[in-house]
Amino acid sequence: MLVLRRALGMGWMLPLAPGELRAVFAAMQEATGLAGCAVELDLVGDEEIARLNAVHLGCTGPTNILSFPAQDGEPAMPPVLPEDGPHDGPHDGADEAPPSHLGWLVLSLDTWRRECLLYGQEPVEHALRLLAHGLGHLAGYDHGPEMDDFTEAAQEAGLAALR
Known part of the structure; x- marks a missing residue:
């Protein structure tokens, strides 16, 4: 299950509808x-992801995606955007909590868009690659061959769902 939130002012920049x-x-x-x-x-935008990157990882500047795995099914950190706070559009999640909570992903739409332009990456494929990579971290993988295999399998399944 995916609970989706967009930062105020971000609009819908991804070339995928919420559904x-x-x-x-x-x-x-x-x-x-x-x-x-x-x-x-x-x-979110670059400003928010840079803030999270500094606070939680001690890194300076924006990045494309951050992963915050849950600890024993419990949140590792509070959501970036409060459910009842300002955001573009309605809260996009289910009312009942599923049995297991993997964690939070935070994707910078500014960085994603910039990387697509700078590196000539197709927007949907790059978005799915970043989401698959983030999901891999939530599943407990670190960088390396196992993460690469996980990311590839997840990305291919995502692309197949769009066909």
Whole structure:
């Protein structure tokens, strides 16, 4: 299950409608054995992701995606965007909590868009690659061959869900 929030003023920059993004994410989770687990996804700008990067990882500047795995099914940190606070559009999640909470992903739409332009990456494929990579971290993978295999399987399942 995907709980989706967008930062105020971000609009809908991804080339996927919320329903498409939910379907893609469900396919990614199904393909990687994570079906039924909750993931929260905050879509933010560079300023917010740079703040989180500094506070939680001690790194300067924005990055494309951050992963905050849950600890024993409990949140590792509070959501970036309060459910009752300012955001573009309605809260996009289910009312009942699923049995397992994997954690939060925070995707910078500014960095994603910039990387697409700078590196000539196709927007949907790059978004799915970043989301698959973040999901891999929530599942407990670190960088390396296992993460690469996980990311590839998740991304392919996401792309197949769009066809």
